[in-house]
Amino acid sequence: MNPDILILAQETAHPSRFAEMVVEGLSLGTIYALLAVGFVIIFKATQVINFAHGALATMGAFLVASAATIIDVPGRWMPSAPDWLVWALSVLIAVIAMAGIGMLLERVFLRPMVGEELFAVAIVTLGLDIFLRNYTNDWIGPQPRPLGDPFGAEVVDLGWVSIAQTEIAQIVVALVAVGAIALFFQSRMGIAMRATAFDQEAARAQGISVGRVFSISWAIGAVLAAIAGIFISLFPRRAAGVDNTTAFFAFKAFPAIIIGGLDSVVGAIVGGLLVGFSEAAAGTYLTGVSFLGTGFAGIVPYLLMLLVLIVRPYGIFGTEEIRRV
Amino acid sequence: MLAVENLEVVYNDVVLVLRGISLEVGQGQIVALLGANGAGKTTTLRAITGLLDVHEGDVTKGEIIFDGSDITDAEPSKIVRQGISQVMEGRRVFAELTIDENLRAGAHVNGNRSAYNSSHDRVMSLFPRLEERRGATAGYLSGGEQQMLAIGRALMQDPKLLILDEPSLGLAPLLVQEVRDIIVEINEQGTAVLLIEQNANMALTIAHHGYIMETGKMVMDGDPARLLKDDDVKEFYLGLHASGEKKSFRDVKHYKRRKRWLS
Numbered sequence: 129m130n131p132d133i134l135i136l137a138q139e140t141a142h143p144s145r146f147a148e149m150v151v152e153g154l155s156l157g158t159i160y161a162l163l164a165v166g167f168v169i170i171f172k173a174t175q176v177i178n179f180a181h182g183a184l185a186t187m188g189a190f191l192v193a194s195a196a197t198i199i200d201v202p203g204r205w206m207p208s209a210p211d212w213l214v215w216a217l218s219v220l221i222a223v224i225a226m227a228g229i230g231m232l233l234e235r236v237f238l239r240p241m242v243g244e245e246l247f248a249v250a251i252v253t254l255g256l257d258i259f260l261r262n263y264t265n266d267w268i269g270p271q272p273r274p275l276g277d278p279f280g281a282e283v284v285d286l287g288w289v290s291i292a293q294t295e296i297a298q299i300v301v302a303l304v305a306v307g308a309i310a311l312f313f314q315s316r317m318g319i320a321m322r323a324t325a326f327d328q329e330a331a332r333a334q335g336i337s338v339g340r341v342f343s344i345s346w347a348i349g350a351v352l353a354a355i356a357g358i359f360i361s362l363f364p365r366r367a368a369g370v371d372n373t374t375a376f377f378a379f380k381a382f383p384a385i386i387i388g389g390l391d392s393v394v395g396a397i398v399g400g401l402l403v404g405f406s407e408a409a410a411g412t413y414l415t416g417v418s419f420l421g422t423g424f425a426g427i428v429p430y431l432l433m434l435l436v437l438i439v440r441p442y443g444i445f446g447t448e449e450i451r452r453v
Numbered sequence: 454m455l456a457v458e459n460l461e462v463v464y465n466d467v468v469l470v471l472r473g474i475s476l477e478v479g480q481g482q483i484v485a486l487l488g489a490n491g492a493g494k495t496t497t498l499r500a501i502t503g504l505l506d507v508h509e510g511d512v513t514k515g516e517i518i519f520d521g522s523d524i525t526d527a528e529p530s531k532i533v534r535q536g537i538s539q540v541m542e543g544r545r546v547f548a549e550l551t552i553d554e555n556l557r558a559g560a561h562v563n564g565n566r567s568a569y570n571s572s573h574d575r576v577m578s579l580f581p582r583l584e585e586r587r588g589a590t591a592g593y594l595s596g597g598e599q600q601m602l603a604i605g606r607a608l609m610q611d612p613k614l615l616i617l618d619e620p621s622l623g624l625a626p627l628l629v630q631e632v633r634d635i636i637v638e639i640n641e642q643g644t645a646v647l648l649i650e651q652n653a654n655m656a657l658t659i660a661h662h663g664y665i666m667e668t669g670k671m672v673m674d675g676d677p678a679r680l681l682k683d684d685d686v687k688e689f690y691l692g693l694h695a696s697g698e699k700k701s702f703r704d705v706k707h708y709k710r711r712k713r714w715l716s
Binding site (some may be wrong): 243316319320322323326327328329330331332333334335336337 | 502503504507528529530532533534539541545546547548549550554555557558559561562564606607610
């Protein structure tokens with residue numbers, strides 16, 4: 129047997145490779161899950177398939193880059209504050225701005241479409257995507273815009289595997305975000321949102337303002353997209369910063385959503401992690417397999433999506449009939 | 454308290470569903486609104502509660518006055534805040550939510566903590582069964598329990614006027630009795646009730662006033678005891694001969710062809 133292949137096989141089988149794969153899968157998976165959850169919340173509450181989700185992610189990252197490095201807000205007013213605090217505040221400003229942008233988009237472009245067909249509304253978001261993406265890319269310019277984060281390329285060594293500080297931050301943030309959403313769903317507004325998602329007319333009959341529910345769901349969706357966009361533009365992903373390919377990265381949230389089921393938040397989380405892990409596993413174990421070619425890992429999420437579609441066309445956690453009147 | 458005056462409603466700009474109906478609900482009353490399928494009862498409810506727009510309906514004439522203010526074409530959330538709550542036809546509970554969450558969704562406009570607690574206590578004493586099963590998912594409840602939940606959900610808004618759309622629909626006779634008793638109890642606690650029903654017997658035996666609709670018009674109204682004795686009501690709603698004995702469905706159909714209301 130060819131000794132090279134033997135060495136490759138030994139290397140591949142080593143537990144550290146598996147540990148690396150787990151870290152990579154978790155890291156990718158949480159990004160997809162953040163995107164997918166935002167998408168699903170918007171879809172559930174408003175019945176809008178938001179194709180502009182990737183554009184929102186790019187905008188979020190660009191707003192952080194703007195605040196932290198380009199216009200230096202709030203850093204210019206607090207020169208003696210520690211870097212991490214200034215950056216965190218920049219992120220906070222960007223995220224709040226994104227919540228506002230999400231609400232504005234809903235109010236201006238989608239509210240007038242209430243009651244129109246699912247398909248027509250989806251095309252509106254497709255138009256929004258083209259508009260927002262081009263506008264943001266124009267602002268970004270030809271060079272990637274660094275986000276000015278304090279993490280850099282620092283890693284934490286865990287023995288078998290090293291994990292980037294950004295990845296730790298990302299996993300913590302994703303957990304906090306999911307926890308916050310779970311809490312939100314138990315709040316007065318969250319219950320109103322779930323009621324609206326289930327039966328819009330009955331929700332209105334209870335005096336729930338459906339318009340406000342739409343607004344808030346878009347704010348949440350945009351914020352989650354922005355958070356995902358930030359982590360896409362940091363070290364292990366795109367260390368150089370946000371550029372005009374950031375939105376394409378977000379595309380892989382679509383297989384995650386379809387695998388999990390369009391209208392299930394739990395499904396979005398599971399789908400996101402599944403896509404992340406399958407991509408990481410393919411990257412780890414199938415890279416040396418020559419007949420699959422290079423970059424095979426990139427299409428694994430879509431293959432997985434096709435498989436799920438054959439067996440369960442409405443996704444693992446989705447409702448069988450998602451059409452509503 | 455509630456006064457509907459000469460109301461005309463058109464669906465999709467062409468279908469005239471209500472042709473100038475008027476009705477009134479007084480303080481502390483139970484008012485029954487009867488009519489066959491398609492008479493316009495539910496449309497009347499939608500017009501009062503501001504839900505016509507979902508169904509492409511418009512009020513083209515007339516007005517709805519509640520407690521002295523004009524609520525024609527008002528937003529549903531505003532109407533609920535003013536004190537009109539409804540129990541929709543077919544119960545429409547939020548099946549994916551638990552009983553508790555359904556009640557909290559019902560109390561959405563009721564932001565005040567102590568108001569919430571008192572409404573909650575009232576609902577729980579009216580429906581002890583909901584208390585027992587408070588954590589259960591609403592979709593798994595029986596039809597009767599779902600009807601209780603739908604009524605409880607509306608009561609969480611602490612309404613001055615409760616409108617019920619066919620609460621007896623699809624319930625066993627014993628449960629219809631129970632719903633009837635609960636409506637009386639709610640009314641005795643001071644809430645006015647507008648009861649939309651096809652079950653004339655159930656509605657007219659508890660109402661203080663009755664209206665009868667047909668094809669978008671009010672054809673009769675008056676004292677329920679008198680309505681119950683009316684020959685036409687007996688024929689159409691109770692399936693009885695004028696003399697009082699039971700009648701076969703064939704005769705009823707024949708009678709209906711022969712005679713139209715007010716014609």
